[in-house]
Amino acid sequence: MEREDFLAYIAGLYYEENLTEAEIGHRVGLSRSTVSRLLRAAREAGIVKIIIDYPWRVSPELEQKLTERFQLTEAIVLKGQERPYPDVLKGLGILAARYIESVLTDGMVLGISWGTAVHSTILALKPKPYTGVKVVQMIGAVGTSDPQIDGPELARHLASVCNGEYRFLHAPLIVESPQVRDALLQEPHIRETLEMARQADLALVGIGSPRPEVSSLLRAGYLPREALTRLWEEGAVGDICARHYDIQGRFLDIPLNQRIVGIDPEGICRIKQVIGVAGGEAKAEAILGALRSGCLDVLVTDEAAARKVLQLDEMTR
Numbered sequence: 001m002e003r004e005d006f007l008a009y010i011a012g013l014y015y016e017e018n019l020t021e022a023e024i025g026h027r028v029g030l031s032r033s034t035v036s037r038l039l040r041a042a043r044e045a046g047i048v049k050i051i052i053d054y055p056w057r058v059s060p061e062l063e064q065k066l067t068e069r070f071q072l073t074e075a076i077v078l079k080g081q082e083r084p085y086p087d088v089l090k091g092l093g094i095l096a097a098r099y100i101e102s103v104l105t106d107g108m109v110l111g112i113s114w115g116t117a118v119h120s121t122i123l124a125l126k127p128k129p130y131t132g133v134k135v136v137q138m139i140g141a142v143g144t145s146d147p148q149i150d151g152p153e154l155a156r157h158l159a160s161v162c163n164g165e166y167r168f169l170h171a172p173l174i175v176e177s178p179q180v181r182d183a184l185l186q187e188p189h190i191r192e193t194l195e196m197a198r199q200a201d202l203a204l205v206g207i208g209s210p211r212p213e214v215s216s217l218l219r220a221g222y223l224p225r226e227a228l229t230r231l232w233e234e235g236a237v238g239d240i241c242a243r244h245y246d247i248q249g250r251f252l253d254i255p256l257n258q259r260i261v262g263i264d265p266e267g268i269c270r271i272k273q274v275i276g277v278a279g280g281e282a283k284a285e286a287i288l289g290a291l292r293s294g295c296l297d298v299l300v301t302d303e304a305a306a307r308k309v310l311q312l313d314e315m316t317r
Contacts, residue, residue, distance in 0.1 A: 007042040014039055015048065056091045062306040066299060069313065070291040074099070078279065078302040088279045088302045093120025096277045096300040100125065100204065103273070104162070107132040108201040111263070112158060113241045114141050114151040115206030115216040117277040122154055122204075125161045133164030138197040138205075139241045139262030140171035141220075150220075169193045171261040173242055174222050178258040185261070198267040205268070207278035208239040209286040217242070231256065238286025240276070240295060241268055247285055247316055249292030269295040276300070284308035288316075 013019045013027070014035075021035040030038075042048045057079040066075035076099060078091045100121070104110065110133065112118055135158045141151030152168050159166035171190055175181050184190055197203075208216055210231040217223040217239075234254045236244040242260045245251045251265040268274060274295055278287050279302035288309045290296055301309070 004045065004047060007038060007045060007047050010035060010038045011042040011048045056094050058095070059303050059306070062303060062310075065310060066291075066301075066306060069310065070296075070299075072291075072299055073273065073297045075298070075306075076300045077306045078300075080302070081304045081307075083302070085280055088304075089116060089120050090124075092117060092277050092279050092300050092302060093122075093124040096121040096204070096275060097124035097126070099275065099298065099300065100202070101128070104130065104133070104202065106130050109134045109136060109196060109199060110158070110162070110164075111136050111138045111197045111200035111203040111271065112151070112154055113139055113203075113205040114154060115208065116219075117206040117279070118154060118204055121277055122158045122161070125158070127161050127163070129163045131163075133159075133162040134196070135159040135162065135164055135166040136193060136196045136200060137167065137169040138194075138200075138203065138268075139260070140169050140173040167193050167196055169197075169262065173261060174256070174259050175261060176259070181259055181261055190261070194263055194267070197263045198270065200271050201273065203268065203271045203274045205240050205274060205276050207276050207283060207286050207290045208242070209283050210236055210238075210244075211282050211286075214280060214282045227256075238283070238289045240265075240290055240293070243268070245289045245293055247289050247292075247312075249289045249294065251293070265293070265295070269293070273297045279305050281305055281308045284312055288312050 059077040062077040063075045155166040235246040275298040276296040
């Protein structure tokens with residue numbers, strides 16, 4: 001048998017048939033140490049190629065471009081443009097969770113919005129016995145038809161993971177009129193909760209879009225499709241905490257924004273560190289507007305969205 005054929009044979013026994021080095025040696029009449037040297041020789045000769053396929057790899061090149069272009073503290077970009085959206089969402093949640101675990105410490109106040117990306121992140125967090133962590137709901141969510149993206153459920157689950165306390169915002173997200181909104185904001189519990197949200201050390205937010213296929217507001221039953229169409233006509237491309245903005249990141253003076261019960265744009269931007277999570281090309285305009293708003297400090301997104309965002313930024317300057 002030729003040497004390369006013999007090396008391939010030994011490698012096949014080890015990597016494909018899962019025999020140990022000792023078992024291979026017994027089969028071919030060699031010592032275990034000789035088998036070990038042959039396996040190393042197979043790798044060096046290129047007969048064996050070891051590829052580690054990390055499921056949630058990142059793109060350092062795109063991360064650097066986003067960080068420099070939009071003056072972010074950090075950008076985390078999930079690699080792999082071919083992934084289906086549910087896998088992208090899972091990967092974004094895992095990457096965002098790992099980042100939060102690296103910065104969350106005892107005694108911090110963590111504000112959250114709602115939505116599928118926030119839900120995915122919270123599910124990926126590993127339980128840890130922090131001390132004195134407080135979780136606060138930054139926007140109303142009472143009455144949503146989807147418990148997976150419901151603010152109170154997310155706050156409760158996150159507090160459980162962090163061994164902390166939680167503070168609900170007992171109000172719907174969107175109310176009938178600005179007058180109703182103003183009245184609710186005078187209610188002591190709501191006022192105190194929003195004040196706690198403004199003092200948060202970290203905020204985890206999704207980045208919403210008026211596109212029907214990715215709209216949490218549509219999915220939750222808060223807005224019909226016709227309302228999403230009106231938002232596009234009014235210049236809205238995305239929202240943070242249900243506050244809608246245009247492609248330049250300017251929060252809009254539109255009727256919907258005046259009916260939101262939750263933290264205001266100025267309050268969001270004053271939080272020490274805001275972590276935005278969103279992915280998919282359909283969210284590109286929304287992500288770009290969020291970056292231009294100056295509210296985000298950290299962005300967790302995917303490769304397809306990142307490339308589209310950088311392209312749109314060049315086109316709309």
